[in-house]
Structures are given as structure tokens and as C-alpha cells.
Amino acid sequence: MTREVRHGRRSALLAMTASLILYGTPAASAGGPSPGVQTAERGVPRCTTLRPVSDDVRRRTDVSLSYRWQGRLDTSGTLRGHELRLPGGRRWTAGPRAFAESPRGDTLVTGERDARGTDVRILDIRRGCVMRTLRFGSLVYGTARSTDGSLYVSLVRRSDRREMGIWEVPAAGGAARRVLAAPSGRATRAVPRSLRLEALRDGVRATWCGAGTCVTRATTGQSTTHLPASVDVDLDLEPGASAPDSTPTATRKPVPIHQRWSTWTVLDFKFHATDSSPGWMRTAILAAAEDATDSSNAMSPIFTPASGGASGVIRYTATMPEACSAAIACASHSGSSWTLRMRPQNHDFRWGRLRWCEKTDANGCFDAERVALHEFGHIIGLDHPETAGLQLPASATVMHRVTPSKPNAGWGRHKFGACDVASLQRMFGLPTMSTRFSTCDTVPTRVVLSAPATTMSRGQKVTLTAVLRTQSGSALGARANMRLNERSVQLRRRPVGSTGSWITSWMKSTGTPGTYSLSLIPAQSYEYRAVFPTPDDEGLAGSTSSDLVIRVTGPSTCTGNCPHEEEDPT
Ligand SMILES: [Zn+2]
Structure with missing residues (x-):
């Protein structure tokens, strides 16, 4: 819907070759x-x-x-x-x-x-x-x-x-x-x-x-x-229209980003004095600012209205930068100041007259709150998925290049989609160690298991500790090397030398970030491993620790199958 002045346009075209069959x-x-x-x-x-x-x-x-x-x-x-x-x-x-x-x-x-x-x-x-x-x-x-x-x-x-x-x-x-x-x-x-x-x-x-x-x-x-009398942009994708090209497999990936702000930057804004937004538009913009702040699940910038000086200005205007000449809304920035422009109601495009749903609620209208959320997304660094050749479903993003009009899928979406959230989490990190990772992406984890000793006397209690965190690496951005709380971590054990099945127990959260523990009184020597099973409600990949052997010494008080109740985790 909007196109900021973009960098990196390709230069002159190569000479045409006869590749037509x-x-x-x-x-x-x-x-x-x-x-x-x-x-x-x-x-x-x-x-x-x-x-x-x-x-x-x-x-x-x-x-x-x-x-x-x-x-x-x-x-x-x-x-x-x-x-x-x-x-x-x-x-x-x-x-x-x-x-x-x-x-x-x-x-x-x-x-x-x-x-x-x-x-x-x-x-x-x-x-x-x-x-x-x-x-x-x-x-x-x-x-x-x-x-x-x-x-x-x-x-x-x-x-x-x-x-x-x-x-x-x-x-x-x-x-x-x-x-x-x-x-x-x-x-x-x-x-x-x-x-x-x-x-x-x-x-x-x-x-x-x-x-x-x-x-x-x-x-x-x-x-x-x-100059264009009309350009086929900002159109709703109607059945039968040419869909943006993509490979069928490229369906769920984070939308592309440009890094711009630091964590939790406060982006205050005001409404332009002369290009002033009507009341219904102001209401929509203010709601979108809250949507952008509340639905990111990341430490992304915080939009807040200001009365005095502000980094951002909202204009309700027919005058757009050239790059947005055919757009219904436009986000642009210069240094740390930024501008969000909304085209006025009834602007005449080739495809018809612009109607904002907040003003004229009818099929074909554009939801101003949704459109403003898209623009706020640009301001904090999100790009259109189509830029990377991605064709995401309407549920995954509000950053489609083509804005859906009512009543098409996603027209009234008032929160970031999963693939927007994944990008914001990558850029800015997650606000807490318990925040769920967007399912649009899969972040690898690692779990490390430790014990105070690897040899102990029979009858003693041992406490095993697992630390769960995301893997390191620049590809994960701000999500790297993050301790993970409130996840489910298993402790598995089996007798040393056994190739049989594992006995599985669930570890307990401790007060230490990303740390899970379990105590037990082993009746025999076991090898242990901690397992973080891949969760189905967030974008984390499961992981398994290295095996840890704890040998039990001293006289046996039982023979054959030792009763588990004596060693059950506590
Ligand atoms: Zn856009």
C-alpha cells in the first residue's frame, strides 16, 4: 500500500537475450x-x-x-x-x-x-x-x-x-x-x-x-x-486477479526488515496542524498506535501521542511523496523524524474513490486503523513481504503490499500477524523470558544438563539442573542466547549401559532464569539427559542435552528391580 523511497534499485537493464521459447x-x-x-x-x-x-x-x-x-x-x-x-x-x-x-x-x-x-x-x-x-x-x-x-x-x-x-x-x-x-x-x-x-x-x-x-x-x-494517471497499486486482490508470484513453499517466513530504532524507543507523535485529521481518522490512528505497541510481543518502539514536540507527525493530505503517488497511505522518515500520511476520503484513483471504513462503512472501503497499523509497521522497520518474494496468507501479516479492502481476508486486522511479530522479535528481542516466540519462525534452542557430582553414595539425594536457552548466532538477531522461562523440560534417565527406553520425568522451574531442576535418590547408576520437546504453541525448536552419567556406589539394599518409589523425583 505504501512505498517509501526505497534504496537499492537495480541499475540499467542487461541486454536482452533470446530466452524465449x-x-x-x-x-x-x-x-x-x-x-x-x-x-x-x-x-x-x-x-x-x-x-x-x-x-x-x-x-x-x-x-x-x-x-x-x-x-x-x-x-x-x-x-x-x-x-x-x-x-x-x-x-x-x-x-x-x-x-x-x-x-x-x-x-x-x-x-x-x-x-x-x-x-x-x-x-x-x-x-x-x-x-x-x-x-x-x-x-x-x-x-x-x-x-x-x-x-x-x-x-x-x-x-x-x-x-x-x-x-x-x-x-x-x-x-x-x-x-x-x-x-x-x-x-x-x-x-x-x-x-x-x-x-x-x-x-x-x-x-x-x-x-x-x-x-x-x-x-x-x-x-x-x-506521470501515471493511474497505477495498479493499493488494489484489493480480487479473485481472478494476478496473484503476486511466489514459490508455493515460501509461505511462512518473517517479513523483511530494516533496522532503525533501538529497543523500546518512545516514538511520540502529533497530528499536523493544517493537514489535520478528522475526528474519526484521529480515533483510528490512536487505536492503531496502541495496536502496534501492544501486539508486537517484542521490545519494539512504543507509539504515544504527544502535545508538544514529537518525532512523528500525522498528516491527512492529498499531497504525497512521489514514491507514494499512487498509495492510499504513506510512511516516510528522515533521520529520527518520521511522517505518516493518510490520503483523504474520496480521493479519486483509477480503481475508484477511496473510502475509509470509519467514514463510509461499505464493501470496498479501507479500514484506516488497519492501514495505519501497516504504516506504523513500516516506521518501526517492517517491509512488505513481497519485497522478498513472499506471498503470506492474510493471517500472517499486515504488511502486504496490497491492502485488502473490506470484506476481504485481513481487511480489519488490528494486530500484527505472526510473521510481523517474528520479524519484530528478531529485531528487538522479546520483552520477557516467558514471552512466546512467534510461530512464523523456528528458533533453535539448546539445553545443558548438570549435576553437582558424577559419583554419589547410594541413598543420597541429587539435584539435576537444566538450563534452557535459545542458540547463539547473528541469524537469530535479538532472539539469540536468551534464557527461556515457563517452558516444559523433561529429565530422562535409564540405567548405565542400557539401550532400553528412558524413564521420563518433568523438571520444575526454579527461581533462576531459564533454569529447571529435579531431585531424586537414584537406586542405581543412571545416564541422564534433559529434553526440551518442540512446543506446538510457539516457534521454538526442541533440543536435547548431552548425556550425563551419575554413578551410585555403596552396598545395595535391593537386588534385581529396585523399586522406583524409593528414587522417584522429588
Ligand atoms: Zn506498505
Whole structure:
């Protein structure tokens, strides 16, 4: 939703290499599907003939030709797949990276991106079959078709998401050729970027928009650079929209961070005198400041309103830094001072007029408290997960680049998600030794077991002590080498030399941080180990101590199986 001025933009683009693989195959041709295509046509057969289809756009008004394209979301709001319903009840199911667009006449362009490229097919929606299949070695983001039947696709390179320009696939078949090169610079490097592709009568026009600049190129005419009239940012992720690309496995990781403040820094703020927030917005901002402070489960900065001088200022304004020109809210900082800007109600974006739920409670509104929490997250150092290529479920973060509007998953979330908390804990540490670690991450632990002596007389009592802490190492940030209280630690024992099962007891917390103990009167020589089982309610990994042998000497008072009640832990 917001984009601060960001560092580290990549410099000039490398020269384009011919990494496009394209093979267009008439659908009825012999031979099996190409690798990776096998999931593509679930439910939609190939057309048995390639009879000409109508290209009469007016026939789109024929209700019998209506189709339905929708995303399938899981309970967490993550886009998991798509379904295309064709007239007559045919269905086509596809994965989360599928698309259906550019209807024309009886036909529709559908496709699906995968790890190696993109399948694109032209469906005859009246007959419910596939007219033509194309396979691209790159990613297709956007298609258009001209009246002469040519198909234009926008390609993005898989490896680094570089724009590869607009390619034309002739209606008559034959090799694709690039008809428009992608511009270099901010329009195609900035995140998020957008592309609008428009078919002309005999060509195509493409408009790339980045953070603050758009470049328009057409097959006829000059290239132009201009300010965005509109940019596809801050949009709710609707079913059917292109989901941010990610590998399916990268689902739960802490969001990226920039270190900025020290532990428990007090960040006081005031409302700007002239760019003043209306009362309902003030209420939302104040609530968000409490949300950010209370839900971090970390020693993150504390937001508090001030009347006099303050490090932060809240502005309710239509004037945004250029990097936030298309954003509904924006966090920025200069040294130790910072500014949070909220765009005013009814600001006219291309996607519609901005409505804040606190002012106009209706679907499509944005929850100002939630949006402000996101901005406060930026101020204390959180970045968008998409920056690191992560696509997190709505329950895991409030730091998505794209803000969900009501009633989509996460629209009204008023506390940091688990992956935000993990990042804040890594940056600032946990407030107490008993604070639970965010389940978004797994922090390794170590447990060390000790005893006052390794030899003792039979009948004596021995107290074993375990110290539980997180492991050391810079990767853990402020979570490293931290003693852990109020956890469950086991003491296991078995006779020396035994390979049998362990006798397990639970150790007791002591008054010493991270320390657990247990006393017992061993009837024989045992080897002991302390075990911290992996908890299921927090992001800690279990650990096991080294084995510790305590030998018992002196005359035996029993033979064979000694009764455990004499030695039971106390
Ligand atoms: Zn943001």
C-alpha cells in the first residue's frame, strides 16, 4: 500500500537475450502435450475442427456465451486456484497462476504460469474447446488481441522478472516476434509495477507504470514518458486477479526488515496542524498506535501521542511523496523524524474513490486503523513481504503490499500477524523470558544438563539442573542466547549401559532464569539427559542435552528391580 523511497534499485537493464521459447501448435495437431501442460486442460477438450469462429464482438452480448472466471481461495484468503465455467456447464480448473482474459467473439484467452513458463490457450467458449495452444518459456502477464486476430502477450523473464516486452503471435501461426521493447528504468523496475495492454486496430499499445512514472509505447507512434494517471497499486486482490508470484513453499517466513530504532524507543507523535485529521481518522490512528505497541510481543518502539514536540507527525493530505503517488497511505522518515500520511476520503484513483471504513462503512472501503497499523509497521522497520518474494496468507501479516479492502481476508486486522511479530522479535528481542516466540519462525534452542557430582553414595539425594536457552548466532538477531522461562523440560534417565527406553520425568522451574531442576535418590547408576520437546504453541525448536552419567556406589539394599518409589523425583 505504501512505498517509501526505497534504496537499492537495480541499475540499467542487461541486454536482452533470446530466452524465449515459443512453439505454437494447432490444437488438433498430432503429438502429446508439452511438458508441464498436463494440468492445463482439465475439463476442456481440444476442438476437433479449427473452423473459423466468429470474431464479432457484438455477439458477446449473447447471454449463452457468458462464462465465469473466479479464483478459489482457501480459508486464510490465499489464492489457491481458479475455475472457469463455460456455457453449457463445462468447467476448467487451473492453479493459482492461471488467467482468463481478452474475450473476443466466441473466444477467450486463458493460460497458466508455472515454474518453466506459461501455457496460453485460446478457448472457443461457445463450443467449449481449446482452439490453440501456445507454450512460452517466459511468464505471460497480460494479453490483448487485435481485430486481425493477432495475439499480443506481455512477457516477463522467469529468473529475475525483467520485462521482456510485447510479443506478437500471428493469427496464421508462425514464430512470435517482439513488437515492443520494454522501457528501462523505473516504470518496469519499481515495485509494484503495472502494465496496461490495449489492442489497436492493427497493433498494440502498452503502458508500463512504476512507482511514479509510466511509459507508453505503441507499434505505431512514439514512445512517451509521463506521470501515471493511474497505477495498479493499493488494489484489493480480487479473485481472478494476478496473484503476486511466489514459490508455493515460501509461505511462512518473517517479513523483511530494516533496522532503525533501538529497543523500546518512545516514538511520540502529533497530528499536523493544517493537514489535520478528522475526528474519526484521529480515533483510528490512536487505536492503531496502541495496536502496534501492544501486539508486537517484542521490545519494539512504543507509539504515544504527544502535545508538544514529537518525532512523528500525522498528516491527512492529498499531497504525497512521489514514491507514494499512487498509495492510499504513506510512511516516510528522515533521520529520527518520521511522517505518516493518510490520503483523504474520496480521493479519486483509477480503481475508484477511496473510502475509509470509519467514514463510509461499505464493501470496498479501507479500514484506516488497519492501514495505519501497516504504516506504523513500516516506521518501526517492517517491509512488505513481497519485497522478498513472499506471498503470506492474510493471517500472517499486515504488511502486504496490497491492502485488502473490506470484506476481504485481513481487511480489519488490528494486530500484527505472526510473521510481523517474528520479524519484530528478531529485531528487538522479546520483552520477557516467558514471552512466546512467534510461530512464523523456528528458533533453535539448546539445553545443558548438570549435576553437582558424577559419583554419589547410594541413598543420597541429587539435584539435576537444566538450563534452557535459545542458540547463539547473528541469524537469530535479538532472539539469540536468551534464557527461556515457563517452558516444559523433561529429565530422562535409564540405567548405565542400557539401550532400553528412558524413564521420563518433568523438571520444575526454579527461581533462576531459564533454569529447571529435579531431585531424586537414584537406586542405581543412571545416564541422564534433559529434553526440551518442540512446543506446538510457539516457534521454538526442541533440543536435547548431552548425556550425563551419575554413578551410585555403596552396598545395595535391593537386588534385581529396585523399586522406583524409593528414587522417584522429588
Ligand atoms: Zn506498505
